[in-house]
Amino acid sequence: MEASARPDxxxxxxxxxxxxxxxxASxxxxxxxxxxxxxxxxxHELVAALGVNQPLVSQHLRVLRTSRIVAARRDAREVEYTLVDDHVAHIVLDAIRHSQE
Structure with missing residues (x-):
């Protein structure tokens, strides 16, 4: 099926x-x-791995949470973040690999 013939x-x-x-896109x-x-x-693990400050990581995590890309779970005094869907990881990892070619 041609792209123009796809239904709306x-x-x-x-x-x-x-x-x-x-x-x-960041x-x-x-x-x-x-x-x-x-x-x-x-x-704190993300801060160390990325080499950026904590407020910046928190700001970006907020965007990712709002977009339902990551989920947060409170663990005592800290919050643990996970991916909601592994498909997003594949998209990002493939994009990174592609940029290295």
Whole structure:
């Protein structure tokens, strides 16, 4: 089927996909997703891995949470972050690999 022959029902899917990509459109957010691809992390672990300050990591985590890319779980005094869906990790890791070619 040609792209122009596709039904309009794909428009909401394209909008959702573009919102996902917009939420990922930051080197820090890509780094956060890359780090979370290997498992749950706390903010201080993300700060150390990414080499940026805690307020900046928290700000980007807020964007990723709002976009439902990451989820937060309180563990005593700290919050642990995980990816909601492993598909996002594949998108980010593939994009990073592609940029290295």
């Amino acid at each position: 029902s794909t428009a909401p899917d394209l909008l959702t996909a573009s919102e996902l990509l917009r939420a990922l 080197p820090v957010r890509l780094g956060i997703v890359r780090e979370l691809a290997s498992g749950a992390k706390r903010v």
